[in-house]
Amino acid sequence: MDKVVKVLLIDDDEDDYIITKDIFSRISNAGKYELSWIDTFEKGINAVLKHQYDIYLVDYRLGKHTGVDLVNEAVLSGVKQPIIILTGKGDYKIDEQAMNVGAADYLVKDKIEPDTLDRTLRYALKQAETLKALKESENKFKIIFDKAKEPILISDYTGKIHDINKAGLDFFGYHIKEILVTNDRSLFYTQEDRENFIQELETKGAVSDFECQMVSSKGQVYFCSLSSFLQIDLQNMVEVYHTIIHDLTHRKHLETKSIHESKFSISEHIAKGFAEEIRNPLSTINLVLHELTTDESLVYNETLQTSLEVIKSNFDSINQLTKNFISSTENKPIITQEVGIKEVIEEALSEINDLILGHRIVLEQHILPTEIYLSIDRKQIKKALVNILNNALESMESYPKVLNISTINDSGFYSILIEDNGKGISSALEHQIFEPFFTTKKDAEGLGLTDAERSILAHRGNIIFKPQDKGSLFVIQLPIS
Template sequence: MKQVRVLLIDDDEDDYILTKGIFNHISERYTLAWVDNYDKGISAINKKQFDVYLVDYRLGKGTGIDLLEEAINSGCEQPIIMLTGKGDITIDEQAMNIGAADYLVKDEIEPPLLDRSIRYSIKQAGILKALKDSERKYRAIFEQANDPILVSDCLGTIHDINSSGLKFFGYERSEFINLKDAAIFNNAMERERFKEMLEANGSLSDFECELVSEDGTVYYCSLSSFIQMDLVNVSEVYHTIIRDLSYRRHIEEKSVSLGKMYISEHIAKGLGEEIRDPLSTINLALDELSAESAIANNESVQAYLEIIKGNCDRVTQLIQNFISSTETKNLNLQRHQMKEVIEESVADLEDLILGHNIELTTTLLHLDKKVLLDKPKIKEALKSIIKNAVEAMQSYPKKIHITCRVNDDMYEIGVEDNGIGVDPPNQHKIFEPFFTTKKRANGLGLTHAQRVLTTHNGSLELKSIPEGSLFLIHIPIYHEGALWF
């Protein structure tokens, strides 16, 4: 039989003798030791030499409550039973709130009661230790996990988040805990659908949605969550693991974009060949017809022939532009400063900007790093985007603002205008060939710009803003080995 080591901490020797007498009537599995002051008691507790501690409320230097509190704060995991000369509900509640295993009145202690109190205290301490060990393991996993982990509830209250989550969303802990979880969902309907599905099933795997960080960055994420009962607060909480799928989505979108580019190029070349042959025949027939002696001096007929030829030439040029906008050409890559490329592009469009009375401003930050690019092609792409902004503005004042900054290993260039913007139903169509909502526009400028940036392993995207449009261009600072030709 394993011996249970009990230490009595009491400054009264008579109480020790009485307590020893009680233990003589209990099982022989207990061994009792005694110390007579506060300091010896704390020393023994810190050395973890005993399995149970009986602590008198009055200890001279301090009270048993003081000793109990110091022991708990020092990490004592063994049960401590408080003893008093007479019952006091205030001391009882205070002791239990701090962490006492039990509270006994000396005059009421009988051998069976003391035996039962010690056995229950040891059992309870074992359960608490197992819970603490489990909590420590969970906390270690929680804090060291690479993926963000969020603890919230059905009301949207945020109870906890790990370090990876704080880094992901860009908040300080004190700021984040005071938020509602709706603040991190980019779409309120997605948040409601997540909640409904989780409540209906009790758990949820790979729920895909958009989450937003403190600085407004939107991430495409997968949420895996389950509901657990919080025994302390007696409420249900959501444990949610967040995985960032933005890179995967970027790869998928890039793959789709490349696929569209190959298809567009194939269609453009085939269509171009089909149209060029009849156009050549028409032009040849027009030349022969205009040389006929019967109509050579007929000014009216010659004028009509010139109109037909002009329109044929226009169709030929349109087809050539279409083919050029879809062609994949080798890049002549050289190192250039991004500021120089932007300024030259703006200078090339100076007449257009002045002619439309547009106020164009720039904010070009951190542009000391050179980037590997095909300068003429990037300039054409930039000019196409700026022209698109010019065409989008119909009323004064007309403003365009160009920004450039380094974001990780990318140059991020923004072209923002205060024009009419793009209607939501049309936002996913604007990079398609020939799609346009503007008069006298062929709908190829943005298509060509996107293709140029894709061949540089970059990207072009439209961002929603309250007024006007914002096009964001991303160009790698250095990705020589990853470039696509």
């Protein structure tokens, strides 16, 4: 036997109740409905809030209140049972008002027929069941969405962000109110990545393992893989993208570290072979130079002595360059201790202070005020910073010359950002920036950045080069723990 549907009529006119009861009696299979009656707004809302019935018929006029007031209060209180508004005359504005606050339907009293009422009740109950199932499904999705450990972003073609889970807020470093007024374009490190992502998604309807770089509110850059699919948001009738963000930064760093370690191993092997090959010729040249400069018969030959001094000077330069190259490829043991990194930065800046003053460079500092202690080799990190700072100073050729150094504490790393407004470097040469002997500067060895990279990687840190519209930015990341 089908379940009896409990219907409550909320109407302050007993005659209307009698008429409604008669209409119910003429419905085919009338036994499937059980009609009850309440004559005041207060009793009606109390019954609704206690969920005592399956469906409600509510008169628009209820003393000083209206049926719309009752629907509105019920919906705000989380009532899921359908409520149908009844009125004595057809009024589109009442219809629209009722639907806007959440009424299931709207009926004009003098036009109600048994079949019409039966159909309206059945449709309202069916719609309520569908909405309930949909809500339960949404709640399950919401739980998965909120509890997921990976960031999940819901946005659209324009870049409007509709929602983001807690993992996403933590990942990007935003408060929910901030990110909902942020365009998703600002989350991509380059607009080219965003455009390619959208194009592929719009073309295929779904994207898997789209690799790109994304950036947090604090400027932290992450290597990510995006998996996304299109869906229609039925509530707002807009096409949205559901995007899961996989953080590949750690994996990328391990891959980069492996590449660098291989590169260093090869460089060290080449350097040792180079040293063996050049040591004997250099020793011979040095010996001959000594004999010529001490030969009594040649000592007063000024032209010859001047030429020998030039040869000796170039010999010393080659010898020193060879030593520097070998030194830059050697694995130097690091002796770590707990050191205040702010103090190390100040020491590095102090060492290049004369150059800053001599070249009239504007130094802008945004250093975190709180001292943070890192387990590092003080001497090596200081030298790495000096090398990078010198590189920045040497790249600035025209005034005003501005050097900016700032620090951030993010994602387990203490990051030092060194930015200049120099001539920069072309994208075609960007991948060579840390190669031994690579330089775009006159009279430079091209070993400073190589040595700095080696020291920072030995500390399990990272060094990232980011070309700017004007100048360059180096980001040094040192692990806090």
